[in-house]
Amino acid sequence: MSRAFRRPIFLAGLLITLALVAVALLSLVWTPFLPSKMNIVHKLKAPLEYGLLGTDQFGRDILSMLMVGAWNSLSTSILAVLLGAGIGTAVGLLVAMRRGWTELVVMRGCDIIFAVPPILSAMMLAAFIGSGRFTAIIAIAVFMVPVFARLVLSAALQIWTRDYVMAAIGIGRSKARITLVHVLPNISSQIIVQVTIQLGLAILTEAGLSFLGLGMPPPAPTWGRMLADAQTFLGQAPWLALMPGMAIALAVLGLNMLGDGLRDILDPRDNS
């Protein structure tokens, strides 16, 4: 019952996410205007007055900037999550294989990394190596490592107690081989679900970093910086603050719904 009930969430999430990816890819080959083209005569135009969604303080087309922003936001977030998920998964698998004191050390380490919000680590990084996409990716990825290490460890430990793993140990398979052949494939659906959900968080974080000026530098349009710029013109052109925020919220909403939907479909245990 609840499974069928929740399917619309999966479908809605899938549709929103696909639309987001399509817009991001489309922006690579086509946008209505050049997103960096300034047109001071037509600055701060309302939606439909000039272009579909109006123009910013330099007369740049909002729709075009949003489209390129989708690509910038998505590509940064995907790179960051894949990096964090890759390292975190490797660490989790390794610890599940070895247990003992490594488990204690790694888990404490996870607590510690988790204690520094990505916004703050990005600030620390930015002070030394400057802000930009690289800083944003590293800051987000570092935060993702403990998320995936914890998840993979607890999931992998369960697999290590299964009969077929016992059997594999019994016939003398190496731990590394068991990890790759039995453990990883059996927890992969949980990792995929988590990647989807963490992508939403990464987009939120990337937007926050860009809002503070710690993301990709201008003139590359990002949703976060569009909001930061819009704040200066809240009185004159409040609509400027609507669209980039909607884009962020919609992207995160889509990914979260997709993640929840995937969890329902892939993980039959959690059916309450």
Add this chain to the structure above:
Amino acid sequence: MMAILIRRILSLVVTLLVVSLLIFTVMDLLPGDPAAIMLGTSASPETLAALQHQLGLDQPLPVRYLAWLVGVLRGDLGQSYTYGVPVAGLIVERLAVTLPLALMAVVLSVLIAVPLGVQAARRHNGLFDVVAGMFSYVSIAVPAFWGGLLLIILFSTMLGWMPAGGFPGWEAGLLPALKSLVLPAVALALPQAGVLTRVARAAVLDVMNEDFVRTARAKGLSERIAVWRHAVPNALIPVVTMLGLQFTFLIAGAVLVENVFNLPGLGRLAYQALAQRDIIVMQDVVLFFSALVILMNFIVDLAYLAIDPRLRAGAQ
């Protein structure tokens, strides 16, 4: 009970030490000389050497770390380079904004989430459940800083009810000060409320099927009493846990929201320190925030022991 407490405290101390060492080492390993960064490119070699000496950068790493740590333990966090005042004083001053802001946000998010989650669980799969589910989806997806901008547009620009930003200071009176924190607190609370609603709902659903709730209902207690007296208190444990886990995000949100509303809090201090290349202030604020998160998790652990009689019994 005592043994568990001592073990937790020891682990807390070790974690805090490691965090401080980590932050210090990372700041040290990163390319770039703090003194050079602080002075900019135009500084003469003599000025640079003088600042390096003043900051103790000519000492080896372990000596510097120990000096810093001893300072931190004595409440001396060093001097801010740009403000020329002790960092400890700066942090305390800014905390007077961030702490009330965070507290208001936490209280508000619980006040929204618990009733919403409990009602959603009671009307499981009903209309209310669906609406509450949509609320949590949307509020999690809306970034706090955008929520803040929308609140400013609505309540300041359009309606003129609330200040658009800034903080008059506590000396201006309790009411104006609190008033300037209301919109930021709401912006900060909504994403938290979304997460907590889900947790509360799931927890109540879990607990409602347990024996003691069924017994309560069988005793003839009304459903409402059974839920609020038995199911809700038990459901609060995961809510409190989630509050602790979400504390990192609360701090990240505060950094952003303080910048949206121009509030002179800790998050804004860290941001300004970055703009002014005030490395010492940044290092101290990051340490302070991290210590706060760790402390929070520690408190949640203790709250666990206090709330859950099973854990308490197991510990004795």
